[in-house]
Amino acid sequence: MKKWIVALVFIVSIGLFGCQQQSVIEKHTDSTETPAQSKPTGKTETPKQTESTKQPVAQTKIIPSPAPVINIIDPTTNKLIHTFTPIDLGYEMDIAAYIAQIEQFAKELARGTDGKAGYDQRMVLDRLDENGNLIKGNPLILLRESILVERIMEASVEGGTVELPIEITESGYNPEDIQHLDDVVVASYTTYFNPTDTNRNKNIELSAEAIDKIIVGSGDHFSFNTVVGPRDEANGYQPAPEIINKKLVMGIGGGICQTSSTLFNAVDQLPVKYIERHHHSIDIGYVPKGRDATVSYGGLDFRFRNATDAPFLIEAIYGKDFLTIEIKTAEKYVEFFK
Incomplete structure (x- = not known):
């Protein structure tokens, strides 16, 4: 009996020791096993990172947008x-x-x-040469x-x-009309000068040649200074009296205002719109008072716009003691200028 009791105590002791070992092992396993090992659910779970295994978060650098250009x-x-x-x-x-x-x-x-x-x-207007050939200008x-x-x-x-x-x-005319633009004279004006004033008359002649055979299309802008260009010795202009501040003084190109004033009195008979026109400071004699158009290259200009729906041709006729400006157009356009 005593032997059986001793044996029973020994077996119970072994059992208790085994339970203690298992408990220690289980506690150790809890601290090291992954969730998948400790909770067998049949699914693989991502292990949680500890403080010692977390990776540092990268900082995003903000780059400013370039300024608008x-x-x-x-x-x-x-x-x-x-x-x-x-x-x-x-x-x-x-x-x-x-x-x-x-x-x-x-x-x-x-x-x-x-x-x-x-x-x-x-605009540099188109023109015809002495043979009737077209010389293109600029728009x-x-x-x-x-x-x-x-x-x-x-x-x-x-x-x-x-x-x-x-x-x-571009100039407002149909190239097919060029050969007919001298059909009909719709306006004309003549001024006179002293045939013995050689230098002055040469200046009138040169400026008249410059505006001769100019085509002014519908809506075109005419500028006397642009068409005639510089009045200097290089272009053949001579010293002659001109009016400056109510006084007659010698200057290269004196007399060309007679050309611009004659042109004004011719185109003033047409439906044109004036952009720029100036009077002399004193009466000039070759046109009635207030009917002049003084010019100076690089300064005062005589400018107008053809306000009709038809083109016209300027013709300048230089004579021994006169200058005539005629405005011509094709016969089919005559009604536009009445």
């Missing part, structure tokens, strides 16, 4: 002519000052500066300043490409 393009050549950044001109700081700078930029681009010509060009070219300013302002927020708003106007 405006590129100005000439659409006739597709060339880049100017680049600027609005923010550098104060777009975000002082909008009024920014607009003023853009307006000045557009003005200089259109009209030019002392050292650089602008885009604007007066009227205008850079629309206000439109350019509007386009730049629209592009100032995000930048981009701005095309110059260039307007090109």
Whole structure:
């Protein structure tokens, strides 16, 4: 009996020792096993990172966007002519000052500066030579300043490409009408001069030749200074009396105002619109008072626009003591000039 009791105590002791070992092993396993091992669910789970195994989070570097840039393009050549950044001109700081700078930029681009010509060009009208052959001139070219300013302002927020708003106007006549433009005289005017005043008369003759056989199409702009050009010795002009500040003084080209004034009195019989005309400071004698048109190259000009829907031809007839300007057109256009 005693032996059986001792044996039973020994077996129970072994059982308790085994339970303690299993408990220790289980506690050790809890701290090292993955969730998949400790909770067999049939699914693979991602192990959780401990503080010692977490990777550092990368910092995102913010790169600022570049400032908007405006590129100005000439659409006739597709060339880049100017680049600027609005923010550098104060777009975000002082909008009024920014607009003023853009307006000045557009003005200089259109009209030019002392050292650089602008885009604007007066029309050089077509003409006929002594044999009736056509001599081509140049179209009227205008850079629309206000439109350019509007386009730049629209592009100032995000930048981009701005095309110059260039307007090109060709002479308004049909080439088929050229051979008929001298059919009918619709206006004429004659002035007279002293045949003995050789130098002055030479200047009248040269300027009359310059405007002879000029074609003025519908809507065309005529500029006396553009057509005649510089009045200097290189072009054959002579020193002769001219009126400056109510006084007669000697100057190269004196007398050409008789040509411009004779032309005025001829075209004044037509439906034309005057763009520029000036009076002499004193009476000149060869036209009635107030019926003159004084000019000076690089200064005062005589300019008009053909406001009819038909072209006409200017013919200048220089005689021994007279100058006649005739305005002619094709017979089918006569009604437009009445």
